[in-house]
Amino acid sequence: xxxxxxxxxxxxxxxxxxxxxxxxxxxxxxxxxxxxxxxxxxxxxxxxxxxxxxxxxxxxxxxxxxxxxxxxxxxxxxxxxxxxxxxxxxxxxxxxxxxxxxxxxxxxxxxxxxxxxxxxxxxx
Numbered sequence: 304x305x306x307x308x309x310x311x312x313x314x315x316x317x318x319x320x321x322x323x324x325x326x327x328x329x330x331x332x333x334x335x336x337x338x339x340x341x342x343x344x345x346x347x348x349x350x351x352x353x354x355x356x357x358x359x360x361x362x363x364x365x366x367x368x369x370x371x372x373x374x375x376x377x378x379x380x381x382x383x384x385x386x387x388x389x390x391x392x393x394x395x396x397x398x399x400x401x402x403x404x405x406x407x408x409x410x411x412x413x414x415x416x417x418x419x420x421x422x423x424x425x426x427x
Contacts, residue, residue: 305392306400315410326376333369382411
């Protein structure tokens with residue numbers, strides 16, 4: 304069992320659903336901005352090299368923001384999918400309960416604090 308009571312379970316699920324909705328909205332905005340940047344300005348016959356470089360930089364930044372938003376959305380969707388089969392709140396490494404305080408801080412957490420710490424130490 305994941306150690307969560309029903310109110311905690313529902314509250315965390317609601318937070319993740321709200322995060323998913325916000326990320327979907329943000330991703331739509333990012334994609335709209337990306338599309339807008341591809342359209343040439345009607346009043347500019349030919350842009351200077353500096354303007355072109357600025358446009359490329361802005362386009363790259365918007366693309367990177369959209370990619371980051373999409374990655375965050377995947378993480379939230381993964382967490383929400385675990386509610387369906389009662390795996391939410393269980394560590395994906397050791398299978399133990401993650402703990403409410405950690406889930407309250409990071410509802411999308413995949414690992415208990417011990418497994419997360421070991422993972423981060425291995426990455427160093």
